[in-house]
Amino acid sequence: MESPVSRNARYDLPIDLQVESRLGDIGRLVSLPSTTFRLLSLLMSETTSARDLQKVVEQDPGLTAKVISLSNSVIYAIRDPVSTIDRAITIIGFKELEIIALGIGLSETFDLKKVPPGFDGRALWLHCLSVSWIARELALVTKAAEPSEAMIAGLLHELGIIILVSKFPIHFIQLLDLINSGQPLQDAETTLNLRHEAIGYQLAKNWGLPQVFQEVILFHHYPHLCPNHAKLASIINLADNLAHRSGYGLTIESSSIDLPKILATLGLKIETLQNLIKNIITAIPKVEPLWNQLLNGTKPVGKTGGKFSSLLK
Ligand SMILES: [Fe+2]
Numbered sequence: 001m002e003s004p005v006s007r008n009a010r011y012d013l014p015i016d017l018q019v020e021s022r023l024g025d026i027g028r029l030v031s032l033p034s035t036t037f038r039l040l041s042l043l044m045s046e047t048t049s050a051r052d053l054q055k056v057v058e059q060d061p062g063l064t065a066k067v068i069s070l071s072n073s074v075i076y077a078i079r080d081p082v083s084t085i086d087r088a089i090t091i092i093g094f095k096e097l098e099i100i101a102l103g104i105g106l107s108e109t110f111d112l113k114k115v116p117p118g119f120d121g122r123a124l125w126l127h128c129l130s131v132s133w134i135a136r137e138l139a140l141v142t143k144a145a146e147p148s149e150a151m152i153a154g155l156l157h158e159l160g161i162i163i164l165v166s167k168f169p170i171h172f173i174q175l176l177d178l179i180n181s182g183q184p185l186q187d188a189e190t191t192l193n194l195r196h197e198a199i200g201y202q203l204a205k206n207w208g209l210p211q212v213f214q215e216v217i218l219f220h221h222y223p224h225l226c227p228n229h230a231k232l233a234s235i236i237n238l239a240d241n242l243a244h245r246s247g248y249g250l251t252i253e254s255s256s257i258d259l260p261k262i263l264a265t266l267g268l269k270i271e272t273l274q275n276l277i278k279n280i281i282t283a284i285p286k287v288e289p290l291w292n293q294l295l296n297g298t299k300p301v302g303k304t305g306g307k308f309s310s311l312l313k
């Protein structure tokens with residue numbers, strides 16, 4: 001149950017957007033490295049080529065080393081070791097590498113290894129990566145959004161939580177205390193005026209990200225209120241729910257969904273969704289080792305595909 005909050009003036013949404021007074025200048029405190037920003041621009045363009053990606057990655061020695069190391073990891077065991085980015089693109093795949101490179105950039109900007117006790121930072125990244133991956137599949141099937149936009153929106157949808165955990169640990173501990181005392185995340189956030197949707201929205205705005213990402217971050221729990229990008233917000237809402245049900249959720253956040261309304265918005269038949277879920281169950285175990293490698297080879301949290309079927313009941 002939502003705590004009563006005056007609806008904000010700009011959007012018809014029960015969230016107070018004025019979180020800056022609580023957190024200071026979010027944009028000044030949290031800047032995005034130039035390579036990560038360039039990767040975001042590449043991802044936003046449907047005409048990006050493998051050569052464009054190669055050029056951006058090669059300009060960043062740290063990123064290059066990580067990508068080559070990923071390509072040589074046990075998952076991609078091949079006879080000749082990979083030593084160049086263009087070979088890495090061939091091995092990993094262009095689209096997979098795009099999101100992996102962006103994931104590396106973001107995970108370095110927001111170090112979730114040093115997080116407040118009681119919170120699993122790696123599970124948060126796995127959640128964002130899985131929502132990104134599922135969102136791209138949903139966009140491809142429904143044609144309701146650009147697949148690259150869906151992928152980025154999935155990766156960024158919990159930007160507010162990522163910032164709170166990595167940059168404002170004292171505020172996040174206050175939030176965890178309220179959650180541990182029995183309050184749902186949204187109520188606890190409202191009590192502290194730290195709604196993660198509003199924090200992510202403010203940062204996306206300060207970074208100058210396109211309005212589509214600002215809105216989807218803000219409305220990922222209220223897709224039908226999203227004024228200009230309701231379809232993409234619905235894709236992220238559904239991908240978020242599927243990720244939760246497959247063991248890639250966040251323990252602090254529950255994922256509610258109005259499935260009939262989402263299906264209608266996306267023009268998606270239940271049979272098509274069922275087929276898509278089968279594909280996700282088959283495909284996620286193949287990409288999951290790459291995500292774990294990205295997150296320093298740690299063991300997976302999720303039980304892949306374990307609970308997808310419950311969505312269909
Ligand atoms: Fe969320």
Ligand SMILES: [Fe+2]
Nearest residue numbers: 131157158240
């Ligand atoms: Fe989420």
